[in-house]
Amino acid sequence: MGIQINGKGLLIVLSGPSGAGKGTVCSALRQQAPELVYSVSATTRPPREGEVEGISYFFKTRKEFRRMIDQGELLEWARYVDNYYGTPRRFVEERLNEGKDVLLEIEVQGAKQVKECFPEAVFIFLLPPSMDELHARIKGRGTESEQVMTDRMQAAREELNQIHSYDYVVVNDEVARACHHIRSILVAEHHRRDRIFKEQPDWLEGI
Ligand code: 5GP
8 A cells, every 4th residue: 555645735824024125935836835725815905016917916805805804704804004905715724625734824823823724734934134135124115104014013013023923934034045944844744643643553553
């Protein structure tokens, strides 16, 4: 009898303060790990330049977002700096059932909700190389007003306080290295004994 060790798809949650470089790391991962499925979130935030509907986000009005919440269409959702963000449930559940690994790039309040309904998910926190660098990256983005940048810096501090709820920490000092570390975590997680065999496997009997 063959021994199979590739079980169900993993749900991976990647969080980290604004400015840690989650977006850049996710874009690099999309190139390097096409087998990973990326969940596209719904948001009430207006699109930034270059963002594409259905690829960057599903851009919604507050009314549409409220309807999604009321109909139970979101796996998790949160308010972040004056806008709402949420993960469409059906897409994620269908891909996991197909055995695919699904990555959610979400903030900490949403991650907490995911932990309640998917305790077996893998929680990874991405850190910038330093707080100075974080500050420079938030300021340097330049796509938002002074007030939004101040709010994002405050949100970043609050997010950093939640780091203890995560399983892994990756420092984004270099994008390629951060991607490599994330992929290594996923390989290790796929090989966890408790994901492969919950109990003593049948084929061990009679040996
Ligand atoms: P941004 O406006 O910079 O694209 O995203 C702001 C924050 O919202 C980031 O921390 C991002 O990870 C988070 N975010 C994006 N999509 C979701 C989502 O579906 N749910 C939650 N809870 N956070 C999200």
